[in-house]
Amino acid sequence: MTTDVTTASAASIAEAFADxxxxxxxxxxxxxxxxxxxxxxxxAFLHVDAEGALATAAEVDARRAAGEELPALAGVxxxxxxxxxxxxxxxxxxxxxxxxxxxPYDATVVTRLRAxxxxxxxxxxxxxxxxxxxxxxxxYGPARNPWDTSRIPGGSSGGSAAAVAGYEAPLALGxxxxxxxxxxxxxxxxxxxxxxxxxVSRYGVIAMASSLDQVGPMARTVLDAALxxxxxxxxxxxxxxxxxxxxxxxxxxxxxxxxxxLRIGVVRELGGEGFQPGVQSAFDRAVEQLAQSGAEIVExxxxxxxxxxxxxxxxxxxxxxxxxxxxxAMRYGLRTVxxxxxxxxxxxxxxxxxxxxxxxxxxxxxxxxxxxxxxxxAYYGSAQKVRTLIARDFEAAFEQVDVLVSPTAPTTAWKxxxxxxxxxxxxxxxxxxxPANLAGVPGLSLPVGLAEDSGLPxxxxxxxxxxxxxxxxxxAAALERxxxxxxxxxxx
Amino acid sequence: MTALVAFEDALTRYDPVMGLExxxxxxxxxxxxxxxxxxxxxxxNTQVCPVCLGLPGALPVVNAKGxxxxxxxxxxxxxxxxxxCRFARKNYFYPDMPKNFxxxxxxxxxxxxxxVDLTVPAEDGGEGETYRIEIERAHxxxxxxxxxxxxxATGRIHGASHSxxxxxxxxxxxxxIVTKTIEVPGEKAPAVARAYVNYLRDLMxxxxxxxxxxxxxxxxxxxxxxxxxxxxxxxxxxxETKNVNSFRxxxxxxxxxxxxxxxxxxxxxxxxxxxxxxxxxxGSTSAGREKSDAEDYRYFPEPDLAPVAPSREWVEELRxxxxxxxxxxxxxxxxxxxxxxxxxxxxxxxxxxxxVAATIAAGTTPAAAKKWWLGELARRSNExxxxxxxxxxxxxxxxxxxxxxxxxxxxxxLARSVFDGVLAGEGTPEEVVVSRGLExxxxxxxxxxxxxxxxxxxxxxxxxxxGGKVQAAGALIGAVMKQMRGQADAARVxxxxxxxxx
Numbered sequence: 001m002t003t004d005v006t007t008a009s010a011a012s013i014a015e016a017f018a019d020x021x022x023x024x025x026x027x028x029x030x031x032x033x034x035x036x037x038x039x040x041x042x043x044a045f046l047h048v049d050a051e052g053a054l055a056t057a058a059e060v061d062a063r064r065a066a067g068e069e070l071p072a073l074a075g076v077x078x079x080x081x082x083x084x085x086x087x088x089x090x091x092x093x094x095x096x097x098x099x100x101x102x103x104p105y106d107a108t109v110v111t112r113l114r115a116x117x118x119x120x121x122x123x124x125x126x127x128x129x130x131x132x133x134x135x136x137x138x139x140y141g142p143a144r145n146p147w148d149t150s151r152i153p154g155g156s157s158g159g160s161a162a163a164v165a166g167y168e169a170p171l172a173l174g175x176x177x178x179x180x181x182x183x184x185x186x187x188x189x190x191x192x193x194x195x196x197x198x199x200v201s202r203y204g205v206i207a208m209a210s211s212l213d214q215v216g217p218m219a220r221t222v223l224d225a226a227l228x229x230x231x232x233x234x235x236x237x238x239x240x241x242x243x244x245x246x247x248x249x250x251x252x253x254x255x256x257x258x259x260x261x262l263r264i265g266v267v268r269e270l271g272g273e274g275f276q277p278g279v280q281s282a283f284d285r286a287v288e289q290l291a292q293s294g295a296e297i298v299e300x301x302x303x304x305x306x307x308x309x310x311x312x313x314x315x316x317x318x319x320x321x322x323x324x325x326x327x328x329a330m331r332y333g334l335r336t337v338x339x340x341x342x343x344x345x346x347x348x349x350x351x352x353x354x355x356x357x358x359x360x361x362x363x364x365x366x367x368x369x370x371x372x373x374x375x376x377x378a379y380y381g382s383a384q385k386v387r388t389l390i391a392r393d394f395e396a397a398f399e400q401v402d403v404l405v406s407p408t409a410p411t412t413a414w415k416x417x418x419x420x421x422x423x424x425x426x427x428x429x430x431x432x433x434x435p436a437n438l439a440g441v442p443g444l445s446l447p448v449g450l451a452e453d454s455g456l457p458x459x460x461x462x463x464x465x466x467x468x469x470x471x472x473x474x475x476a477a478a479l480e481r482x483x484x485x486x487x488x489x490x491x492x
Numbered sequence: 493m494t495a496l497v498a499f500e501d502a503l504t505r506y507d508p509v510m511g512l513e514x515x516x517x518x519x520x521x522x523x524x525x526x527x528x529x530x531x532x533x534x535x536x537n538t539q540v541c542p543v544c545l546g547l548p549g550a551l552p553v554v555n556a557k558g559x560x561x562x563x564x565x566x567x568x569x570x571x572x573x574x575x576x577c578r579f580a581r582k583n584y585f586y587p588d589m590p591k592n593f594x595x596x597x598x599x600x601x602x603x604x605x606x607x608v609d610l611t612v613p614a615e616d617g618g619e620g621e622t623y624r625i626e627i628e629r630a631h632x633x634x635x636x637x638x639x640x641x642x643x644x645a646t647g648r649i650h651g652a653s654h655s656x657x658x659x660x661x662x663x664x665x666x667x668x669i670v671t672k673t674i675e676v677p678g679e680k681a682p683a684v685a686r687a688y689v690n691y692l693r694d695l696m697x698x699x700x701x702x703x704x705x706x707x708x709x710x711x712x713x714x715x716x717x718x719x720x721x722x723x724x725x726x727x728x729x730x731x732e733t734k735n736v737n738s739f740r741x742x743x744x745x746x747x748x749x750x751x752x753x754x755x756x757x758x759x760x761x762x763x764x765x766x767x768x769x770x771x772x773x774x775g776s777t778s779a780g781r782e783k784s785d786a787e788d789y790r791y792f793p794e795p796d797l798a799p800v801a802p803s804r805e806w807v808e809e810l811r812x813x814x815x816x817x818x819x820x821x822x823x824x825x826x827x828x829x830x831x832x833x834x835x836x837x838x839x840x841x842x843x844x845x846x847x848v849a850a851t852i853a854a855g856t857t858p859a860a861a862k863k864w865w866l867g868e869l870a871r872r873s874n875e876x877x878x879x880x881x882x883x884x885x886x887x888x889x890x891x892x893x894x895x896x897x898x899x900x901x902x903x904x905x906l907a908r909s910v911f912d913g914v915l916a917g918e919g920t921p922e923e924v925v926v927s928r929g930l931e932x933x934x935x936x937x938x939x940x941x942x943x944x945x946x947x948x949x950x951x952x953x954x955x956x957x958x959g960g961k962v963q964a965a966g967a968l969i970g971a972v973m974k975q976m977r978g979q980a981d982a983a984r985v986x987x988x989x990x991x992x993x994x
Contacts, residue, residue, distance in 0.1 A: 084549075085549045091548070093548070098548065101548075103547070103548070103549070105542050202549075202551060203549065203551050204542075204550070205549050206548040206549045207548075207549065207796075210795035210796045211795035237553065238551060238553060239551050239553075240551065240552065240553050240554065240796060240797050240798050241795075241796065241797075318792060319792075319795060321583075321790070322581050322583050322792070325583060325585065325591065325593055326546045326548070326592055327548075328585065328587070328592055330587045330657070331545060331546070331547075331590065332547070344587045344655065345585065348585060348587075368790065371583070371791075371792055372790060373788045373790070376790075376791075
């Protein structure tokens with residue numbers, strides 16, 4: 001049973017700092033010890049930076065001791081997905097391609113973490129280049145689910161989810177291209193948020209699919225997620241797709257948590273057939289609780305969501321095929337010279353063959369095909385039309401309701417290896433999360449208890465209109481109070 | 493290899509169809525998608541950052557100045573300006589392209605459907621003919637880095653042992669200007685191609701959007717050419733002669749390719765669709781990479797960049813900043829200066845148009861400005877092989893020298909010595925006159941002595957003048973000038989001679 005500071009929320013740790021009950025060095029040290037004791041089993045971290053984290057912690061403590069006014073989460077340690085560049089610390093994207101690569105610059109979100117005084121504990125495991133829903137596609141072995149280490153933690157931000165759920169870090173950053181924050185959040189019983197597209201800078205985040213990727217917070221409470229959201233969000237001139245508008249009032253919404261009179265739409269297409277009974281009943285119970293606390297529940301149809309996965313598996317691989325072209329062994333990364341006197345093209349081909357895993361290759365090939373002359377209109381072009389239709393479904397739905405809800409994922413965490421040979425069934429795991437990425441709207445997954453059938457965490461997803469991220473936090477905070485949030489006692 | 497057919501012979505059976513693609517490197521202070529400097533000739537890989545090196549996670553941001561220049565170029569080419577357009581990724585692998593895609597534009601160029609009217613001078617120097625070249629599009633893109641292939645004989649990749657990469661150029665803004673097919677009488681095709689590229693160079697300089705130096709690669713021309721049998725409408729297979737780097741070479745490349753294509757077609761063979769390299773030394777081309785229409789760049793809209801949507805107000809504001817078109821400016825200046833067609837052609841040909849204009853603006857008469865730039869200075873430019881603008885003398889200095897002449901302080905002959913001094917870096921014209929002791933003597937005492945001497949030395953000439961042959965005074969003036977080593981005020985000498993002998 002863990003009773004130390006590692007089980008505390010980020011908000012309560014920050015309070016303890018303010019009250020002088022503990023220091024950042026103590027808290028950071030406790031998390032480093034926790035990592036040392038459980039990460040062998042979880043494999044959540046690819047790189048731990050004890051020295052750097054403690055140095056930041058000591059600096060924050062000194063500033064606090066000197067009476068300086070500090071940002072809200074100053075001194076609270078955090079884990080960062082290894083897809084996000086950290087200057088001077090390795091960033092591998094979970095790939096052999098970038099083994100040993102040290103970025104010369106920080107991602108904007110990391111710059112903001114540093115400015116806010118959060119010690120960075122290290123870099124977390126992920127599916128290679130964020131491609132996967134189970135973390136099994138990491139080149140450095142899978143991260144594991146703290147609720148049952150024979151099971152997957154979800155993906156691609158599985159390492160961040162496992163770290164937060166397993167009390168190795170109170171907070172983590174993940175990235176979400178088709179559900180990669182929300183689905184592992186659901187699998188491990190934590191809160192995961194994909195902000196509005198353009199709400200958080202992508203500068204310095206290794207791109208998977210540029211038009212879908214978004215960085216977001218992962219935490220054990222809605223308020224913690226909001227506090228982290230507020231730090232990393234906001235316009236960045238280095239990212240042309242970043243929105244030049246004020247950050248929605250997410251912290252205020254997370255503190256409010258009132259659904260009285262709120263119109264909540266249950267998405268008809270995201271539930272029922274294909275959804276695990278234990279997931280469905282946990283979801284139905286959550287909806288019932290929302291209704292009891294004053295929300296108006298409406299059933300909403302989003303007919304184009306049915307085509308979401310098909311469109312996603314055209315847009316995403318197309319962008320992947322182009323984004324990953326830069327890994328050619330010319331300037332950085334793995335270099336394989338196939339034979340003496342090999343040409344540049346031969347070195348590129350051999351290096352890409354050796355450096356990329358099967359799932360990455362599969363998506364590069366899919367995308368290359370989809371963009372090919374003569375196929376472009378049928379594939380990429382049609383997929384873009386589906387995106388427009390899905391965006392219209394959202395618009396129509398948000399004329400009727402304030403937020404939408406659905407189960408985050410159709411199942412609870414599955415056994416490692418269970419779906420490895422069946423990419424299509426793995427792709428179906430993202431059915432509920434993908435529409436938000438295709439339309440650019442924000443989504444949040446909240447843990448609502450354990451499924452009756454599997455005994456594993458279930459997540460409920462809230463969706464809101466673009467730049468109305470605060471609505472997610474308000475609704476989720478209300479439900480958080482009503483449900484029996486699963487509490488992990490011990491890594492099993 | 494099939495034999496070349498002589499240009500004139502080829503034209504008896506075939507008509508050429510041309511297309512010209514010109515890449516203009518913009519002179520923005522920073523690159524198209526990052527804030528790296530663009531200075532030409534910097535140490536390799538010193539003007540780079542995560543964005544233009546294509547490091548993982550880096551994202552582009554559009555250079556607004558680059559868009560502005562693109563719009564101004566589009567307007568100057570009489571193009572429509574897109575109300576909304578996007579960048580697109582052109583995907584292909586090449587080591588000097590950091591991201592292995594070029595951020596370019598595809599089916600939504602910033603400018604399209606324009607034209608330019610060119611005058612191609614007639615060979616006899618008479619009134620030229622005007623041709624309209626239609627512009628298909630002008631679009632924005634980024635330049636690639638540069639590969640230096642080491643160890644081979646030719647500097648080409650073939651036979652090289654290794655290659656060095658310089659990414660300073662990667663990301664420099666380019667505007668690619670593409671013509672529609674150009675069909676002009678075959679014998680005119682080479683001159684029209686040259687005149688077009690020359691026109692674009694002048695236009696870019698007038699717009700002040702590019703250095704437009706072919707020798708430095710800031711203006712590069714690709715010549716696409718095919719032949720069709722006379723009277724036929726069936727287009728032939730084209731070749732693309734890449735990166736032709738002087739006006740003369742453009743003309744030669746067109747001539748050469750016409751002859752080469754004709755040879756292949758005469759032999760009943762097929763022209764290969766390929767890129768060609770142009771060889772400055774003998775004016776020939778050689779095969780590069782084979783191309784097919786099926787070559788697939790997998791274009792798609794660049795998701796990392798917002799669309800470009802220039803407001804109509806901005807476009808109109810930019811239209812008001814357009815300089816006078818070069819041809820109109822020439823016409824206007826020619827009339828203002830009273831130059832003959834030939835004078836004007838020589839001035840432009842010597843690259844001295846702007847220099848002459850600036851000299852006149854500094855107060856010199858057109859005739860005097862022309863005399864110095866096209867005479868003395870053009871001669872020195874030819875002798876030293878230096879561009880006339882690079883000689884090291886400014887229009888203001890030329891005007892100052894003419895001012896010294898007009899003030900009677902030096903004469904034309906002394907002026908040449910002043911030019912020597914200024915070009916040798918001895919200082920301003922005034923300083924050179926002083927340091928070299930070049931001022932003419934107009935002091936009557938010294939001159940009077942010299943005149944007396946000259947009269948004494950040339951009694952028969954003096955008699956003629958006394959007898960009324962005033963025009964014989966020249967001989968005595970010459971003698972005085974010789975005595976004074978040229979530094980005499982010739983007008984005053986003449987007066988003294990006539991006074992003394994009247």
